[in-house]
Amino acid sequence: MSISIQRMSACIARVLLSISLFAVSAFALAQSTSQPAAVSADAPPRLLLVAAENFYGDVLAQLGGEHVTVTSLITQPNQDPHLFEASPSTARQLANARLVVYNGADYDPWLPKLLAASKAPQREQIVVASLVGKKAGDNPHLWYLPETMPALGAAVTAFLIRADKTHQDDYNARLTAFLASLKPIETKIAALREKYRGTPVTATEPILGYLMEALELKVSNARFQQAIMNDTEPSAADIAAFETDLRQRRVNVLIYNAQTSDEMTRHMLKLARAAQIAVVNVSETKPADISYQAWILSQLNALEQALAGPPK
Ligand SMILES: [Zn+2]
Missing domain, CATH: 3.40.50.1980 (Nitrogenase molybdenum iron protein domain)
Incomplete structure (x- = not known):
């Protein structure tokens, strides 16, 4: 019984989302992020994180571990990412996210537009370009800049601890392991x-x-x-x-x-x-x-x- 009600409300949420993709109500958000029935009542909900590009998504998953669910938007190495266009499902994922990470420096100009069009008070964002002092007109391929990932690691971990203080020790340990895993690249x-x-x-x-x-x-x-x-x-x-x-x-x-x-x-x-x-x-x-x-x-x-x- 409760499952079918949940399915129904999830279905209603989908309809609402498709009617007003860019003005999603808080009610619809709560419905569409509801956990599957199998999750026990005392399991804390995972933080939903979205990365515009999959290399940042991979880093988010490494830093958040089992406490996060990560979605990456650009994932296809056989498509030109400079010409990427967002789909309606992109807008839905952004509406539900607690943290959005994107490159900036005009690599993914569609993303800040979508964020501006779909306000979500509980959502934070990290623009990688601003972490390393880059802007539109600079070379946007920032994931090849050696300083980028240590800076992103620190910023993401600060967010995770803010959003989920209970697991602070785990997040700090994951950051330490992440920074150590970058050493072979530096060497x-x-x-x-x-x-x-x-x-x-x-x-x-x-x-x-x-x-x-x-x-x-x-x-x-x-x-x-x-x-x-x-x-x-x-x-x-x-x-x-x-x-x-x-x-x-x-x-x-x-x-x-x-x-x-x-x-x-x-x-x-x-x-x-x-x-x-x-x-x-x-x-x-x-x-x-x-x-x-x-x-x-x-x-x-x-x-x-x-x-x-x-x-x-
Ligand atoms: Zn390029």
């Missing part, structure tokens, strides 16, 4: 910088920009990369400069972002292969079956192999 960056600083490389899109800075590599064709990111046409001069870099082997590595590829980037990929320049394939969005840390390390390992050149 790898330091080792590669020591060995390869100043090496000329190029890229089809500025995805690894911050990592390139941390490694002190010499990156060419910045304007071309910017145009690809913004889905605009690179100038003829910028195209010619890129082609020359590849044909004359002025760069040792091409970093290829398959997730923001088009005819022009595939043309450059072909030239690089023809000139036997090492290619490192990277994506913007984390593959589903791998942690943030393992994902970044695997990309650093691929970069290391490319920088080392063909086996002698």
Whole structure:
């Protein structure tokens, strides 16, 4: 009996949500977040957290553990994230969230718009860009900036303790473990910088920009990369400069972002292969079956192999 009433009210909540996606009432919210019947009465409800991008979602899950339920919105490594469009289910998830984490710096401009359109007094937000002093116009690929994840870890843990003080010790322990798990990435960056600083490389899109800075590599064709990111046409001069870099082997590595590829980037990929320049394939969005840390390390390992050149 109680189950069917719960189902009915959940159904009503769905109807309400679909009628007024952007003006969800507190009543409908309470209904749609009700726990499944199997949860015992004394189990505390999990905190609902939403991340715009799945690498931040993975970090939220690591920091919150069994006390949180995490939804990531951008999860497909085969879709251009710069052109992502929110669906009605996105608005519903944002309406129910206690914490929303998004990149900012114009990477996900649809998200602050949705938040402004759907007020939820109990919802907090963390804009990753403002944690590391970046803004619109800066390179938005902040999850490759070494300072980002420690700053995000601290901010998320502060929220979790605010929202769920009972589990403060657990959250603090999880933050300590999280920060320790970033060390192999820092160690790898330091080792590669020591060995390869100043090496000329190029890229089809500025995805690894911050990592390139941390490694002190010499990156060419910045304007071309910017145009690809913004889905605009690179100038003829910028195209010619890129082609020359590849044909004359002025760069040792091409970093290829398959997730923001088009005819022009595939043309450059072909030239690089023809000139036997090492290619490192990277994506913007984390593959589903791998942690943030393992994902970044695997990309650093691929970069290391490319920088080392063909086996002698
Ligand atoms: Zn990008």
